[in-house]
Amino acid sequence: MKMSILVFGSHKFLATLPDQIHDANTFNLKVITDFNQVVSHIQIAPPDVIFVQASLKGSIELCSWLKQQSQLSWIHCILVEDRQEQLVARKQHGWEWEFEMTANALNQGADAYIWLLTEEADDRVTTASATKSLILGQLTVGLRKARKYRELMNTNDLLSAIALADSLTDLNNRRALEWDLPRQINKARSQNLSLSLIILDVDYFKRVNDQHGHLVGDRLLQLLCARLRHNLRSQDTAFRYGGEEFVVVLAQTTSEEAQKVAERLNRVVRKKGFAINNKLTLNITISLGVASLEPSDDDNGMSLLDRADQCLLAAKAGGRNQVINWEQLSAISELKAVS
Structure with missing residues (x-):
C-alpha cells in the first residue's frame, strides 16, 4: 500500500518541496488550498503526512485542529515557514528568536517546523539543499510513525478479535454481545429500523455430557454452531451466551420475521442428527425465545x-423443542390472569 501525502498549500509551494515527494509510484499525493476542503478530506481519507504552507490562510488553524483530533494522532504535520517577513526577521533576530518561533509552532499543533530557506544560483531561486534534506528527514519520521500506527491497529484488531471470540465454537462471545447489542439498538432507533433477538438453548444437554462425556458435548456444540451459522441470514449475528445457550441478534427484522427465523433454526436442528464421529450420531432439539425491540427498552438491551x-x-416449561415469542407469552399470561 502506497503512503499518502497531503499538501495544504499552493502548487507554487508544492514545487519547492523535494522531487521525491512527487513520485507517484511511491506516494498518493493530494494538494488542497481551502481550509474547509482540507478538513473534510482529512476526515474522509486521513493522510499519513501533511505539509502545511505557513503563508496560506488557515495554516495554523489546521495544525491546531489536527492536534485536537485524538483519533488522527498518527498524522505527521509538518509546518513549512515560507512567510517572507518571518524569513527576514529570522536573519535579524538570531537563533534565540528562531527557537522561540519553533516552540510556538510546535505548541500550536505542528509536529515539525521547517524554515523554507532558498539560495540563488544562475539567476534562479532554488530551495536550499539543507532544507530539502530536513524536509525529507521529517517525511521519513512521519512515514515511520504512520507504519507503526498501522502495525499497532492490525495488532489491536487481532487482539480484539481474539477477546471477542468464543474459542470453542468460533462464534462471538458474551463480551462481544455486550458491545454489539447497544450499537445495534442505537442504529435501529436512529434509522427507525426493526430489531429482534433470539435466545436458544440445547434441550437436555446435561444428559449428553453425563452419558458421553464433555468432549462429546463440546463437539456437539461445535457442530450445532456450524449448522446455525449456515442457516442464518447475512444481517444476523450469533453469539455464545454461555454454556449451551446462544443469542442471535436479528437486524432489520420484525417480530413476525424473527418468528420465521427461529422456527427455521428449530427445524434444521431437529431434522437431522449430528455425527460426532463414525460411530456416534446424536439427535437433539432446541428451545427458542423471541423478542423484538420496544420503545421502552433500555439502550443496553x-x-x-x-x-x-x-x-x-x-x-422449555411447555415441553421444549419449540419457539415462543413475546406476543405469545403475553397472550398466555393474559389467559391465565382471566382464568
Missing part, C-alpha cells in the same frame, strides 16, 4: 434480553 429469556423459559 438488558430488557430486550430479559423478555427473550422469559420466552425461552416458557418454551
Whole structure:
C-alpha cells in the first residue's frame, strides 16, 4: 500500500518541496488550498503526512485542529515557514528568536517546523539543499510513525478479535454481545429500523455430557454452531451466551420475521442428527425465545434480553423443542390472569 501525502498549500509551494515527494509510484499525493476542503478530506481519507504552507490562510488553524483530533494522532504535520517577513526577521533576530518561533509552532499543533530557506544560483531561486534534506528527514519520521500506527491497529484488531471470540465454537462471545447489542439498538432507533433477538438453548444437554462425556458435548456444540451459522441470514449475528445457550441478534427484522427465523433454526436442528464421529450420531432439539425491540427498552438491551429469556423459559416449561415469542407469552399470561 502506497503512503499518502497531503499538501495544504499552493502548487507554487508544492514545487519547492523535494522531487521525491512527487513520485507517484511511491506516494498518493493530494494538494488542497481551502481550509474547509482540507478538513473534510482529512476526515474522509486521513493522510499519513501533511505539509502545511505557513503563508496560506488557515495554516495554523489546521495544525491546531489536527492536534485536537485524538483519533488522527498518527498524522505527521509538518509546518513549512515560507512567510517572507518571518524569513527576514529570522536573519535579524538570531537563533534565540528562531527557537522561540519553533516552540510556538510546535505548541500550536505542528509536529515539525521547517524554515523554507532558498539560495540563488544562475539567476534562479532554488530551495536550499539543507532544507530539502530536513524536509525529507521529517517525511521519513512521519512515514515511520504512520507504519507503526498501522502495525499497532492490525495488532489491536487481532487482539480484539481474539477477546471477542468464543474459542470453542468460533462464534462471538458474551463480551462481544455486550458491545454489539447497544450499537445495534442505537442504529435501529436512529434509522427507525426493526430489531429482534433470539435466545436458544440445547434441550437436555446435561444428559449428553453425563452419558458421553464433555468432549462429546463440546463437539456437539461445535457442530450445532456450524449448522446455525449456515442457516442464518447475512444481517444476523450469533453469539455464545454461555454454556449451551446462544443469542442471535436479528437486524432489520420484525417480530413476525424473527418468528420465521427461529422456527427455521428449530427445524434444521431437529431434522437431522449430528455425527460426532463414525460411530456416534446424536439427535437433539432446541428451545427458542423471541423478542423484538420496544420503545421502552433500555439502550443496553438488558430488557430486550430479559423478555427473550422469559420466552425461552416458557418454551422449555411447555415441553421444549419449540419457539415462543413475546406476543405469545403475553397472550398466555393474559389467559391465565382471566382464568
